[in-house]
Amino acid sequence: MTIFSVQSTIFSRASVALLSSNGFKRFSFASSFSSAAVYSPPLPKMKKRRYPIVSAVDIGGVTIARNDVVREDDPTNNVPDSIFSKLGVQLHRRDKHPIGIIKNAIYDYFDNNYSKMFDKIEDLSPIVTTKQNFDDVLVPADHVSRSLNDTYYVDSQTVLRCHTSAHQAELLRKGHRRFLVTGDVYRRDSIDSTHYPVFHQMEGFCVFSPEDWKESGMDSTLYAAEDLKKCLEGLASHLFGAVEMRWVDTYFPFTNPSFELEIYFKDDWLEVLGCGVTEQGILKQSGxxxxxxxxxxxxxxxxxxxxxxxxxxxxxxxxxERFTSQFAEGDFGVKFKPFSKYPPCYKDISFWISESFTENNFCEVVRGIAGDLVEESKVRDEVESKLNVELR
Structure with a gap:
């Protein structure tokens, strides 16, 4: 008997018994399918009930209960279960995940060029105060990002961070002067191929003392801007290789002047990051x-x-696994190989065969019926048994 693995959204088990002079041999096949359109009869109507996706999440060793974040009795709370369940996932801390691989590649750049100068921080809670998220980084009181339409509010004074900048003031007060903060950030947004309400950011911050720029003979703002551009041009080269770059002036509430770095990549200009010289108000409030x-x-x-x-x-x-298995820790040269967007469904098909049967015959039959919906068809097991069979 040979077992083949089948992956599909729909497949019917088939059994075939063939009589042989040497006895019976049973083959088990499985193939992998994805079906674009499958008719299913309507399911009976069920009473709607609401279940929490998870009851608690763990962030940096701290357990956060659902009721601490999803509060149905608070009119300002707009955090759904689907968002709460993402709080403890922390894709950036998975070394074999694309997000973790990119993070580690950036770490490598700073380790090689600024050895032990930047603190790496990646386990801060995404639940912050409105002061941390907005006021500490000088976001105006009437800025659109403060609205319930744009930000997830736990209550009127607590939000899920919209950016890793929410930790700037806190870290400066604790004595950090050069740091990289990585974490999941949350913004109410539509969902499509390029937008998702949860994503990951890295914040870089570097403080200079008067001695630094006085020795250079440059103005403090110019000194910081030149150092920033040199650092980030090196990072872009580290990630993308020898590419053409350009700086574009822009506006951010927390930096002045502010810039965006663009690179010419795959025949188009691509924005890589936003940056700038930190507003003095942010530094002043931290002494x-x-x-x-x-x-x-x-x-x-x-x-x-x-x-x-x-x-x-x-x-x-x-x-x-068709996605996660494509990536490996430290492997920066992988190119994603597309697969069906439909979930895999593994089925085994087993049947008796004669000596003249070959597995390719079956695979051809499967392909002939299902075409390109078949993703994989392979033998999983084979068992041979001699039987005394009497036909009547």
């Missing part, structure tokens, strides 16, 4: 009014989609 600093923020999904040729941002959340 660093005599200093100057720069900051940058980049989206890890955006980089991973470009570098690994991943066409849909939703794939990053997939546990499908």
């Amino acid at each position: 660093l009014e005599n200093n100057v600093a720069w900051a940058f923020g980049l989206g890890l999904e955006r980089l991973a989609m470009v570098l690994f040729d991943i066409p849909d941002i939703r794939l990053f959340w997939s546990d499908d």
Whole structure:
């Protein structure tokens, strides 16, 4: 008997018994399918009930209960279960995941060029105060990002962070002067191939003392801007190789001047990150009014989609082995190989065969019926048994 593995959204088990002078041999086949259109009879109507996806999540060793984040009795709360369930996933801490691979590649750049100068922080809770998320980074009171339409509110004073910049002031007050903060961030958004309400950012921050720029003979702001551009041009080269780059002036509430770095990649200009010289108000509230600093923020999904040729941002959340098995820790040269968007369904097909049977015959039959819906067909097992059979 030979067992073949079948992966499909729909498949019917088939059994065939063939009589042989030497006895019976039973073959078990399985193939892998994905069906684009399958008719199913309507299911009986069921009473709608709401179940939480998960009851608690763990973040940095701290357990956070669902009721602490999803509060149905608070009119300001707009966090659904689907978002709460993402809080403890932390894709950026998985070394074999594309997000983790990109993060580690950026770490490698800073380790090689700024040895032990930048603290790496990646386990901070995404639940922050509105002060941390908005006020500490000088977001205006009437800014659209503060609305319930754009931000997930736990209550009127607590949100799921919209950016890793929400930790700047906290880390500066704790004495950090050069740091990289990585984490999952949350914004209410539509869902399609390039938009998802949860994604991952990395924040870079670097503080300079008066001695740094005075020795250079440059103005403090110019000194910080030049150092920032040199650092990030090196990072872009580390990630993308020898590419053409350009700087574009832009606006952010927390930096001035502000820039976006673009690279010419695959015959088009691609925005890589936003950055700038930190507003003095941010430094002043942390007791660093005599200093100057720069900051940058980049989206890890955006980089991973470009570098690994991943066409849909939703794939990053997939546990499908056809996606996860394509990536390996430290492997920066992988190009994603598409597979069916329909979930796999594995089925075994077993039947008796004669000595003249070959597995390719069966595979041809499967392909002839299902065509390109078949993803894989292979022998899983084979058992031979001699039987005394009497036909009447």
